[in-house]
Amino acid sequence: MRTHVVDHPLVAHKLTVLRDERTDSPTFRNLTDELVTLLAYEATRDVRVVPDDIVTPVAPMTGVTLATPKPLVVPILRAGLGMLDGMMRLLPTAEVGFLGMVRNEETLEAATYAERLPEDLSGRQCYVLDPMLATGGTLAAAIRFLTDRGADDITCICLLAAPEGCDNLERALEGLPVPVTVVTAALDERLNEKGYIVPGLGDAGDRLYGIAG
Numbered sequence: 001m002r003t004h005v006v007d008h009p010l011v012a013h014k015l016t017v018l019r020d021e022r023t024d025s026p027t028f029r030n031l032t033d034e035l036v037t038l039l040a041y042e043a044t045r046d047v048r049v050v051p052d053d054i055v056t057p058v059a060p061m062t063g064v065t066l067a068t069p070k071p072l073v074v075p076i077l078r079a080g081l082g083m084l085d086g087m088m089r090l091l092p093t094a095e096v097g098f099l100g101m102v103r104n105e106e107t108l109e110a111a112t113y114a115e116r117l118p119e120d121l122s123g124r125q126c127y128v129l130d131p132m133l134a135t136g137g138t139l140a141a142a143i144r145f146l147t148d149r150g151a152d153d154i155t156c157i158c159l160l161a162a163p164e165g166c167d168n169l170e171r172a173l174e175g176l177p178v179p180v181t182v183v184t185a186a187l188d189e190r191l192n193e194k195g196y197i198v199p200g201l202g203d204a205g206d207r208l209y210g211i212a213g
C-alpha cells in the first residue's frame with residue numbers, strides 16, 4: 001500500500017477551517033467539495049488514458065482520452081457522499097457505485113448495509129471516497145468488496161488518516177495482488193480511546209449532514 005499525503009498550502013488552509021469546531025455544516029460541505037477536487041488531482045495522476053487523434057484549428061495531433069472501461073468512483077455512505085461532486089468535477093465520465101457502511105461505535109467494526117456496484121469490476125480502476133481513515137476497518141472491508149469483484153487498481157481518497165489506521169489497513173491487505181494507494185490531506189497524530197482521529201475534525205458524517213438517529 002502506498003500512502004500519499006498531499007502537501008500544499010491551499011489544502012492545509014482549507015483543512016484547518018474544516019477542522020475548526022466553529023465551522024458550520026454549509027461551510028463544511030463546501031470546503032469538503034473543494035478539498036476533494038484538490039486531492040483528486042493528485043489521486044488521478046495514474047488514471048489510464050489512451051491516445052486520441054484530434055484536429056485543432058491549426059493542425060492534427062494525438063492527445064489522450066480516458067481508457068475504457070471508465071474508472072469507477074465509489075463513495076462510502078454516508079460521509080463519502082459529501083465527496084462525490086468534488087470528484088466528479090474532475091472525472092465527469094466516470095461511473096459511480098455505492099457502498100453503505102457504518103462503524104459500530106462500541107466494537108469499532110464496520111458493517112455493510114447497502115451495496116450498488118457492478119457485478120464485474122475486472123480491469124476497473126476504482127476511486128474510493130471516505131473522509132476518515134480511522135481504524136481502517138471500513139476501508140479494508142470496502143477494498144475487499146471491490147477486489148472480490150475483480151477491481152485491479154484501487155485509490156482511496158481521504159480527508160484525514162490516522163497512523164494506526166494506515167498500519168491496520170496495510171496489514172489487512174497483505175498478500176492482496178492489487179495495488180492500493182491512499183491519498184490524504186493529512187496524517188494526524190493518533191486515535192483516541194473512542195477510535196476518533198486526534199486532532200481530527202470530529203464526526204465527518206454528522207458535520208456534513210447533522211446527527212444521525
Ligand SMILES: O=P(O)(O)OC[C@H]1O[C@H](OP(=O)(O)OP(=O)(O)O)[C@H](O)[C@@H]1O
Binds near residue numbers: 101134135206
Ligand atoms: O476507519 P474506521 O474506524 O472504520 O472509521 C471510518 C469510518 O467512520 C465514519 O463513518 P461512520 O461509520 O460514522 O458512518 P457515517 O459516514 O454514516 O457517518 C467515516 O466516514 C468512515 O467511513
Ligand SMILES: O=c1cc[nH]c(=O)[nH]1
Binds near residue numbers: 132195197203
Ligand atoms: O475521527 C473520526 C473517526 C471515525 N469517523 C469519523 O467521522 N471521525
